[in-house]
Amino acid sequence: MRLFKLNTTIHKWLSLFVGLQLLIWLGTGLYFNLMDHSKASGNELRVHSHHEGSITGFDLFPIKDITSNAPQEVNLIWVLHQPYYHFVFDKGQHSYQERHSKLFDAVTGKPFNLSEEQVLTLAKNSYSGQGKLTTPVLSQPPFSDHVRQQNPMWQVAVEDENNTTIYLDSITGQVLRHANDDFRLKDLMMKLHFMDYGNSGGFNHWLIIAFAFATLFLSITGVTWLIQQYRSGLLKLGWGTNRQKVAVTFSNENTITDISAVGRSTVLEGLASSHVYLPSGCGGGGTCGKCVFLSSTKLPITLSEQEHLSQEQLKEGYRLGCQHRFSEISSIEVNTDRNIENHELVVVATNFITPFIKEVKFKLKSGKQLAFKAGAYMQFDVPAGMNSLRPDDMPECYEKYWDSYYHGKFSHNGVTRHYSLVNFDEESDELMFNIRWQTAKNGFKAGIGSSYLGSLQVGETITARGPFSDFYATSNKKVSRVFIGAGSGLAPLRSIIFEQLKKHKDKSGLTLIYGARTEDDLLYHNELKSLSEKHKNFSYIPTLSNPSEEWQGHSGYVQKVLLPYMNQKAELHLAEFYLCGPEAMMSEVEKIITDAGIPSNQIFKDKFSR
Numbered sequence: 001m002r003l004f005k006l007n008t009t010i011h012k013w014l015s016l017f018v019g020l021q022l023l024i025w026l027g028t029g030l031y032f033n034l035m036d037h038s039k040a041s042g043n044e045l046r047v048h049s050h051h052e053g054s055i056t057g058f059d060l061f062p063i064k065d066i067t068s069n070a071p072q073e074v075n076l077i078w079v080l081h082q083p084y085y086h087f088v089f090d091k092g093q094h095s096y097q098e099r100h101s102k103l104f105d106a107v108t109g110k111p112f113n114l115s116e117e118q119v120l121t122l123a124k125n126s127y128s129g130q131g132k133l134t135t136p137v138l139s140q141p142p143f144s145d146h147v148r149q150q151n152p153m154w155q156v157a158v159e160d161e162n163n164t165t166i167y168l169d170s171i172t173g174q175v176l177r178h179a180n181d182d183f184r185l186k187d188l189m190m191k192l193h194f195m196d197y198g199n200s201g202g203f204n205h206w207l208i209i210a211f212a213f214a215t216l217f218l219s220i221t222g223v224t225w226l227i228q229q230y231r232s233g234l235l236k237l238g239w240g241t242n243r244q245k246v247a248v249t250f251s252n253e254n255t256i257t258d259i260s261a262v263g264r265s266t267v268l269e270g271l272a273s274s275h276v277y278l279p280s281g282c283g284g285g286g287t288c289g290k291c292v293f294l295s296s297t298k299l300p301i302t303l304s305e306q307e308h309l310s311q312e313q314l315k316e317g318y319r320l321g322c323q324h325r326f327s328e329i330s331s332i333e334v335n336t337d338r339n340i341e342n343h344e345l346v347v348v349a350t351n352f353i354t355p356f357i358k359e360v361k362f363k364l365k366s367g368k369q370l371a372f373k374a375g376a377y378m379q380f381d382v383p384a385g386m387n388s389l390r391p392d393d394m395p396e397c398y399e400k401y402w403d404s405y406y407h408g409k410f411s412h413n414g415v416t417r418h419y420s421l422v423n424f425d426e427e428s429d430e431l432m433f434n435i436r437w438q439t440a441k442n443g444f445k446a447g448i449g450s451s452y453l454g455s456l457q458v459g460e461t462i463t464a465r466g467p468f469s470d471f472y473a474t475s476n477k478k479v480s481r482v483f484i485g486a487g488s489g490l491a492p493l494r495s496i497i498f499e500q501l502k503k504h505k506d507k508s509g510l511t512l513i514y515g516a517r518t519e520d521d522l523l524y525h526n527e528l529k530s531l532s533e534k535h536k537n538f539s540y541i542p543t544l545s546n547p548s549e550e551w552q553g554h555s556g557y558v559q560k561v562l563l564p565y566m567n568q569k570a571e572l573h574l575a576e577f578y579l580c581g582p583e584a585m586m587s588e589v590e591k592i593i594t595d596a597g598i599p600s601n602q603i604f605k606d607k608f609s610r
Contacts, residue, residue, distance in 0.1 A: 007228075008303065011221035018218050021195065021211060028193040035186060042183030045129040045164065046175075053078040061085075061109035076106060079173050080121060084112055086172060098150040101171050114154070114173050123156040123166045126175040131160025138170060145179035145187070148201035247331040248276065263327030267293060267319075270326035271334070278336055279470040281418060284322040290470050291321035294333040299324055310601060336468075343370075343378075343464050347456045348430060352394065354521045355401035356439070357488055358454045359422070362431045365461060370431070374424040374499035375492040375606065376467035378431070380449065384414040387451040389440040398520070405439050410446065417449030420492040420580075420606065421467060424499035434523065436488040471606035473500060473578075480509035480575040484558055484589050489581030490514055490523045492606050496578065501535050511539040513565065515558040515581070517546050541565070559588045566596050573598060580606040 038044055055076075063074055063085060071087040078084070083106035091099040103112040119136040127133065139155045145165060146153070153176060158164040162180040169176055179187075190196070194203040195211060244263040248271070249256045261270030268284050268291045271277070281288035289308025295317050302323045309318055345362035353359045364370065386409045390402055422432040435454045438447025456462065473481065473496050481500070483493040493512060500506035516522045522542055532540040543554035543561045554561050558581075566572060577593050579586045586605055593603055 007221050007224050011218065011225055014214055014218040014221065018215055024192050028189045031189050036182070039182040040186035042178045042180050045127055046178045047126050047128050053081050053083060055083060058083055058107055060106050066104050066109045077172060080118060083107065096148045096150060103171055119154045119168055119173060120156065122168060122173045122175065126166060126178070127158065127164070129158065129160050129164065131158040131164060133158050142199070145184065146177055147199045244326045246326065246329050249331070249333040251333055251335050261326045263325065265326050266322050267324050267326055267329065267332070268321035271321065276334070276336065277465070278321045278334060279468050280322070286320065286322050289320065292318055293321050295319050295329055296331045297329050299328060341465070344461050345431065345464050347458050347460050350456060350458060352398060354523060355398040356437050357523065358435045358437065360433050360435050360453055360456065363429060369429045370425060370467060372421070372425050372467035373469040373472040374495040375420070375472040376469040377418050377420040378464045378466035379468070380417050380419065380453065381463045382415045382417055382449050382452045384412060386411050387446065387448065388455055389446045391437060391454060412448045415448050421495055422491045424495050424503060426503055427498060434488045434491045471604060472496065474576060477504070477506060478508055480572070481578060482572065482575055483510070483512045483578045484562060485579070486515040486558055486581035486585050488523070492580055493578060494524060497538070501531065501538060507537055509537050511541065513541045513543070513558050513561050515543050515545065518544060519548060519551060558585065559592060562589060562592055566592065575602065577603045579603065
């Protein structure tokens with residue numbers, strides 16, 4: 001199984017690598033088909049002049065009397081209508097390879113070197129544009145406009161609209177290349193197309209060979225994955241829209257209902273088509289591990305299920321609804337309600353309580369009051385439209401935190417978003433949420449859900465479903481509980497803590513370790529301090545990653561505070577741990593807890609994926 005997981009990991013990374021280069025090939029190939037070849041050659045304003053002349057009237061100096069060094073070859077060339085011997089002493093197979101040569105006056109036999117004035121004249125003779133030619137510069141390789149060239153060249157820049165540069169042979173004055181912006185763009189596209197990121201000047205290099213092997217390994221790992229899926233029974237080809245009827249037991253109500261759905265749809269999708277909603281924070285991506293059901297049919301185990309479900313659950317037949325087809329099952333048991341109702345919520349209050357988090361309170365338009373377990377969340381329907389990149393009602397005291405973010409609006413399609421309730425059901429008749437405004441930076445849009453809900457005004461309405469309860473305190477009243485959160489991850493933790501202390505009158509030990517960036521980012525700080533003073537069995541431990549000099553509490557991330565806390569409290573081996581916050585934080589915290597010998601069934605997580 002480890003080898004298979006390694007195979008799939010390699011396949012995914014190779015897919016990313018090969019896929020990106022394929023997109024580059026598609027883009028550059030399209031460019032090559034659409035480009036103006038005349039402009040892209042760089043020769044749009046180039047005049048091809050032939051340096052020829054007649055030896056009539058010239059008394060040529062004998063070649064044998066010029067130098068005692070034997071050349072590989074001697075050529076008679078013309079420079080500005082004057083004859084010269086071009087002695088080549090050493091050269092490669094190609095003209096761009098390193099060469100050792102000299103010019104000699106064919107009449108006097110004396111060595112000759114081009115002057116700047118002569119180079120400028122030669123450059124002007126090759127240029128038909130209106131730009132002004134600047135003073136020639138004798139440059140050494142490498143050259144960005146001629147990466148293969150290994151010999152010095154005269155470089156003459158032209159002040160024109162296309163930034164033309166003329167390159168001439170340093171010895172003979174032969175015009176070797178005209179380069180301009182169109183040429184340089186084509187050169188960049190060639191580099192991308194041939195993966196010449198090391199500037200070899202060609203396509204026969206190690207990177208393209210490595211890419212060929214990567215493509216081969218991609219095929220091999222893909223075939224291996226298909227074979228494994230087939231052997232595991234996960235590879236099934238479904239055609240058409242045949243419907244499958246499944247007996248669904250609702251454990252909450254102890255009732256059984258037949259539900260029909262398209263056989264090739266996932267269990268999650270099939271149930272949803274009949275308005276039976278399994279909890280899901282990732283929309284069926286297999287990353288949240290919430291859409292659990294109990295199957296009477298023995299089903300293969302996927303990697304996502306191995307990651308999110310315990311061995312005991314897998315043996316009992318628990319699986320994830322996003323990982324299996326409706327056609328694979330005959331009867332299942334789910335821990336959810338039928339026909340989850342849509343609610344129309346009305347905004348009754350909204351205000352920023354930290355620089356980036358807005359507390360938004362709703363009531364049901366119907367006037368009802370919902371009953372739910374603390375830690376529950378609701379699913380909001382955000383309609384398509386235009387949202388603001390940043391809040392329009394930002395309090396003045398928080399403006400400094402928003403100076404670097406863009407103003408303006410962006411359009412979006414309709415989406416669904418999940419937000420945890422901050423309060424418990426008997427705390428008030430309101431439904432309270434913390435909306436962390438996902439900021440827009442470097443050209444990216446702001447969060448669709450957060451910018452929409454964060455812009456709602458008192459009296460406006462929105463449709464929501466739920467509450468869904470899949471993260472809540474166990475019924476064990478004697479166990480100690482440790483809550484660990486960061487940022488807006490405090491929302492469900494606050495709900496559970498308040499429910500335990502105020503509704504259930506819990507007398508067992510409760511500890512909250514909460515991390516934020518600055519003092520201004522601490523949610524409900526005074527409220528939690530007051531709660532810890534009133535209830536001796538509740539400890540509140542805030543910590544800041546970027547505190548001010550006046551801060552007297554803990555500093556650093558929650559992981560830094562948790563480790564010594566675990567070492568000091570030996571009795572925590574029986575405690576339950578409730579985590580909510582960024583994925584990286586929860587992963588590190590979970591490792592600290594499990595490394596302390598605490599079993600995974602005492603750890604409960606509310607992932608930030610929703």
